Amino acid sequence: MHKDVVSYFLELIAIDSESRNERAMADRLKADLESLGATVSEDDCQTSTGGNAGNLYALIPGRIRKKPILFCAHLDTVKPGNGIKASITNGVIHSDGTTILGGDDKSGIAEIITGIREVLAEGGDHAPIEVLLTVSEEVGLLGAKHFDKSRLQAALGYALDAHRVGSLVVGAPAQNTLRITIKGKSAHAGVEPEKGINAIRVASEAIASMPLGRIDHETTTNIGIISGGTAKNIIPDSVVLHGEARSHSLPKLDQVCRDIHRSVETAVNRHHYDFGAASFEWDCETEYQSFYIDAEQPVVELAQRALNKVGIKIESGRGGGGSDANIINASGLPMIICGSGMNKVHTVEEDLLVSELYQGTALVAELIRQYSAG
Numbered sequence: 001m002h003k004d005v006v007s008y009f010l011e012l013i014a015i016d017s018e019s020r021n022e023r024a025m026a027d028r029l030k031a032d033l034e035s036l037g038a039t040v041s042e043d044d045c046q047t048s049t050g051g052n053a054g055n056l057y058a059l060i061p062g063r064i065r066k067k068p069i070l071f072c073a074h075l076d077t078v079k080p081g082n083g084i085k086a087s088i089t090n091g092v093i094h095s096d097g098t099t100i101l102g103g104d105d106k107s108g109i110a111e112i113i114t115g116i117r118e119v120l121a122e123g124g125d126h127a128p129i130e131v132l133l134t135v136s137e138e139v140g141l142l143g144a145k146h147f148d149k150s151r152l153q154a155a156l157g158y159a160l161d162a163h164r165v166g167s168l169v170v171g172a173p174a175q176n177t178l179r180i181t182i183k184g185k186s187a188h189a190g191v192e193p194e195k196g197i198n199a200i201r202v203a204s205e206a207i208a209s210m211p212l213g214r215i216d217h218e219t220t221t222n223i224g225i226i227s228g229g230t231a232k233n234i235i236p237d238s239v240v241l242h243g244e245a246r247s248h249s250l251p252k253l254d255q256v257c258r259d260i261h262r263s264v265e266t267a268v269n270r271h272h273y274d275f276g277a278a279s280f281e282w283d284c285e286t287e288y289q290s291f292y293i294d295a296e297q298p299v300v301e302l303a304q305r306a307l308n309k310v311g312i313k314i315e316s317g318r319g320g321g322g323s324d325a326n327i328i329n330a331s332g333l334p335m336i337i338c339g340s341g342m343n344k345v346h347t348v349e350e351d352l353l354v355s356e357l358y359q360g361t362a363l364v365a366e367l368i369r370q371y372s373a374g
Contacts, residue, residue: 005361006354009093009110013084013102019076019139020051026075029133032113033058036120038131045146049136055147058131060116062372068128069371070157071116071364072324072335073108074137078346094351101350103342107357108160109133111340115364127372130154134324137161141288144324149331156299157335158367159325162342164315165359168303169337171292171318172326173218173246174253179283180264182206182228185276186237196235197271200228202278203239206267210260218248220320221256248290248318257284288322291329299334302374306366312359338363 017025026042033040038058045054053075059068077100085096095101112131119126130152134143162169182203187196203226212221221243228239245260247253264280271278293300295316307314319337328335341356 005110005114005357006093008114009106009357010086012106012110013086016082017076018079018081019136020049022051022053022075022135026053026056026133026135029056029075029109029113033131036060036113036116043147045135045143048146049142051135053135055135055143056131056133057147057151059153060120060129060131062128063125064127064372066127067155068130068153069368070130070132070152070154070333070335071112072132072134072157072159072328073112073161074105074134074143074324075109076136076138077102077104077106078138080348088354091354092351093354095348097348100346100348101352103340103350103352104345105137105161105340105342107340107342107352107360111160111357111360111364114361116368118361118365119368125372126368128153129368130157132324137324141322141324141327144327149328149333152328152331152333154333156302157328157333158299158303159323159328159335159337160340160360160364161323161325162319162337162339163345164339165341165356165363166307166312166314167339168300168314168316169319169325170295170300170316171248172290172322172337173248173320174250174290174326175244175246175287175322176253176257177285177287178241178243178245178257178260179285180241180243181281182239182241182264182268183279183281184235184237184271185278187235189233189235193235195275197237197273197276197278199236199239199278202267202271203228203241205270206264207241209263209266211256215256216252218318219246219252219256221245221260246320246322248292250290288326289330291326292318293329293334293336297334299336302367302370303336303338306363306370309370310359310362310366312363
């Protein structure tokens with residue numbers, strides 16, 4: 001394994017690992033962690049995620065008697081993430097424009113492994129170190145959800161899965177996933193349209209009255225997928241809406257979901273006729289819980305101390321997305337999210353500064369030093 005984080009990162013992004021196809025990455029990282037003296041195990045969560053690899057859990061023993069410090073990242077990428085061809089221009093790493101770069105989250109992985117290697121190479125005493133590398137994060141945090149969190153021994157943890165190095169995400173929203181099926185009545189669109197109930201029209205009326213977008217500073221909603229209809233000359237009798245709602249406030253999340261439900265119910269009730277009536281099915285599932293960790297907590301104070309030590313500007317706040325940190329925090333282990341340098345993620349314009357890889361590595365190493373000395 002390369003000692004230089006840039007070379008290592010370039011090797012990792014060349015390994016295909018779209019969600020549910022992380023086998024090659026898991027094999028590579030298992031070997032790399034074992035080369036650091038870690039005891040590594042892989043669970044069988046692929047039986048639940050539908051993938052071809054499980055989560056990797058590693059423990060590196062320390063000579064300082066205290067609970068471990070935990071680092072977390074995910075092995076998978078979004079699509080298009082196969083056949084990545086990266087190059088460096090003026091200190092910026094980018095793909096050839098046909099794929100993502102894979103900085104989400106291979107920048108985090110590279111910085112974790114390289115930072116640990118640097119500390120071990122120093123030969124000094126350090127606390128035990130845990131590493132959790134999850135699968136299928138990009139498709140619903142599936143690896144973290146199915147990982148046995150009781151295995152974690154750490155006092156605190158850091159997920160390297162955000163943007164600029166120096167950013168600390170100390171809170172994230174809860175998310176509900178919505179699946180709404182609106183049912184109408186089919187009929188021939190040219191011969192007897194008055195005998196049909198157009199499910200797409202009913203759905204459109206419902207969507208038009210839904211609270212969508214940014215509701216307030218901590219709440220958002222979206223309808224992202226609409227599917228229905230079989231032919232242009234048939235009144236559609238069914239349409240399915242897929243959406244989500246997020247909020248840092250559970251009461252607000254509950255309320256906005258009730259408001260969306262009311263919009264659907266009102267639209268459906270307008271389409272009751274002698275020959276039939278519209279109806280709907282409602283499915284609202286909690287994907288993950290919110291978390292917030294205040295600045296006085298040890299996990300935040302340690303990160304601030306480490307960033308100050310290596311001279312990196314701190315930006316702390318709440319984020320708008322979910323991550324493995326939501327799942328880990330829900331298990332009772334405090335974890336915040338640290339930036340790893342990723343930029344324009346989930347697009348083919350994704351890039352990453354070489355300097356950020358070095359800064360992220362320095363942060364990981366300093367977190368271990370500061371925790372061990374604290």
